Amino acid sequence: MITRRNLMTTGAAGATLATLGLPLRAQEEPLKVGFIYVGPIGDGGWTYQHDQGRLAVEAEFGDRVETLYQESVPEGADAERAITQMVLAGCKLIFTTSFGFMDATVAVAEKFPDVKFEHATGYKRLDNLATYDARFYEGRAVIGTIAGRMTKTNKIGYIASYPIPEVIQGINSAFIHARKVNPDVEMVVIWAYTWFDPAKEADAAQAMIEQGVDVIMQHTDSTAPQAAAQAAGNVFTFGQASDMAEFKPVPRIASIIDNWAPYYIKRVQAVLDGTWTSTHTWGGIGDGEVVIGEITEAVPDEVRAEAEALRDAIAAGEYHPFTGPLNKQDGTPWLAEGQVATDEELVSMNFYVEGMQGQIPS
Incomplete structure (x- = not known):
């Protein structure tokens, strides 16, 4: 069991939570995208596959985005703290990737209406909170x-x-x-x-x-x-x-x-384009989401x-x-x-x- 959980980041080499909050010139600022994981990225299953989607986002957008993740986040109060940390780190789009993160995601989304949230496998939505699932x-x-x-x-x-x-x-x-x-x-x-x-x-x-x-x-x-x-x-x-x-x-x-990469790329693109809206997506074999x-x-x-x-x-x-x-x-x-x-x-x-x-x- 992981008892010490750090906010992890890729992109800016060795960036810490403190330095991630420093302002950048507007024209240089990448879109910060956060991922909250219920397990370790090395689990070989669910969290591993979500993290493959995160890496696909980095490969697709290069220096236009910066991704952060926190792994092994317990469902419950700890999740609300972890999601809030992502917001304070400057994330403008946050994916929370387990059913038990639902209420925590809603609570943080209500506090930060200018940040966009996406919750996997849940059903509660807000103007700034979308849901996505696979069949x-x-x-x-x-x-x-x-x-x-x-x-x-x-x-x-x-x-x-x-x-x-x-x-x-x-x-x-x-x-x-x-x-x-x-x-x-x-x-x-x-x-x-x-x-x-x-x-x-x-x-x-x-x-x-x-x-x-x-x-x-x-x-x-x-x-x-x-x-x-x-x-x-x-x-x-x-x-x-x-x-x-x-x-x-x-x-x-x-x-x-579970092939999350196309969905993550699509939703990040929507934020970059200014076309993101709160939706519910439930993809299956025909959509390439279940393989x-x-x-x-x-x-x-x-x-x-x-x-x-x-x-x-x-x-x-x-x-x-x-x-x-x-x-x-x-x-x-x-x-x-x-x-x-x-x-x-x-x-x-x-x-x-x-x-x-x-x-x-x-």
Whole structure:
């Protein structure tokens, strides 16, 4: 656990928080863009991928921008302090990259109406606060299909972070599509109550393996489940948020990659152009924001082709992962034959679909 968190910067060599606040001549002043991260940039997953987006901003705009980041910021009061530090350092655009930063972002945005804020995966907006998200459930449909085909024990696992709609969407989507190709599949869900904690994630993976799970998915950010599966042998995993390619061709047989770079470049450009407005963006496979990583040779050709066909149908808008008939876990009807879930239903999802075992924590 990182107990001492420094405001990091790239661009001006060795710049500190104090020197960043010094005035520059107007014609020389770059746009300062801040990023608040919930994990370390070396997590190999979620935060790593957001930081790749930050680096893409630097590469795109050169000395027109200066980026700052603070990593391993706890969700809660510490987040409000960290975001405020970014403002005081001169940032005019700040991206806060975890759901639990939502209320802190709102609080700081209300205090600084001349600064523009962007919050990842949240839903609260202001005139100077936009939100952005990715349709991760689309990628879960694809890897759920692979999982359903690849399991030999008919037990697949899902390491879940927090019981919020984004995570519940992913569990349901993976389960629905695993069941479509293998009606005998059961899903074991373990709630880790963390986004990034390698020890907890490894323990969850090991507990699943001991229960007979031989395919593991995750909505947590470290590569610890990959390492646990590798040590166990005969267990398959999927990269989460980034490719996690160091574990391919097995246990990592495919991945969901979050590609934030185009969005970050677009929004920085809007600030530079003076065209930025508060918006909500929810991109998916078709937008290039959710990417299915290389499906390795450990996956049979016919399974790879099936998964790629599903990916392409989702990208083309020909198929929606939540298409009826679907019932809720208690058997009550949810979506009729051919009916597609609305975005409003998805962003408030708080139930499992029929066939899932166990209960969602309150």
